[in-house]
Structures are given as structure tokens and as C-alpha cells.
Amino acid sequence: MASSTSTSVEVRSQAFQTEFEAICRDIQGSVLPNILTPWADDDGTATDSCVLGPSIDGGMPERLVAHLKNNLVNHSAFDGGDFQDWNVIRPQ
Template sequence: MRKHVVTSASVEARSQVFQTVFEDICQEIQGSVLPDIVAPWAHDDGVSSDSCLLGPSVEGGMPERLAVHSKDNLVDLSAFD
């Protein structure tokens, strides 16, 4: 079994790629970002609740592309606990 060695150069390169794609996605969704600092929270079925959401928020929830990009680039930080 070959152990994967993570170097600072590879971490830096992956971070740059993540940031570039993240920024591209943010540019694409810029028009759907709601600037409200406090917005009422509604459930997925549209029924309002007693809760509020601290903004800014994205109209319609997190875009699928952003969710996938974030999930695909999760980093396990448990070693730092």
C-alpha cells in the first residue's frame, strides 16, 4: 500500500484550485444573494417558522454546484483537535 504524502506545495495548489472555482461560482450566483442581515426562515415546503436566518443568504438555498464543490473538497481537520 502506498502512502499519500501531502506536501505544502500540493496543499497550496489544491487551495488555489478550490479558491478559483469557489470564486467563479460566487460570481455566477451574485445576483441571487439576498443582502438582508436577518431574514425569516421558511421550511422547504414554504411554511414559515419562528426562526430567522442571518444573512447574506442565497435565494433558493445553496446552489448545487457550490454544494458539490464544497463536499468534494472537504478536508479532515480532526488531527488538529
């Protein structure tokens, strides 16, 4: 017999996966498959830098940021412990 804790974890995991898959389907057309994508400034001006991909056109959607941030327990592995930093594109 499964404990109530493991059942709760399973339910939350399934809810997370269901929403994550829905978001991925919604943004599927925005994923840029190129391994190296030329970097452009916010005004569209080309630079000498590139982004290591795949990447999401326009950056990580707020819906995905919110879903991941609201469902993560330990953020310590991310820059400064804040998942929000993943939404920032960094030129390489």
C-alpha cells in the same frame, strides 16, 4: 526549494480558490443581504420565523455544496460530521 508536498498543497489550494471564486460570481445575484429574512414554507406561506442572513435565495447551490464537500478533509465540526447539513435552512 519547496517540497513536493507544499507545491501540491499550493496547486490544490489555487484550484480550490479559482473554482470557489467562479461559483461566487455565478451566485452573486442570489445572495440576500438582509440580516433578518422572513422565513416562508416551501409552498411560499409566510411564518413567524426569520433566517439570520446573509443567505442565498433558494438555499446553497448544489455546485457550491459539491465543491466544498469534495475539498474538505475534516467534516467533524459540522452537524453529525456531514457538510451536506449546511444546505438546510434552519428557522431561528
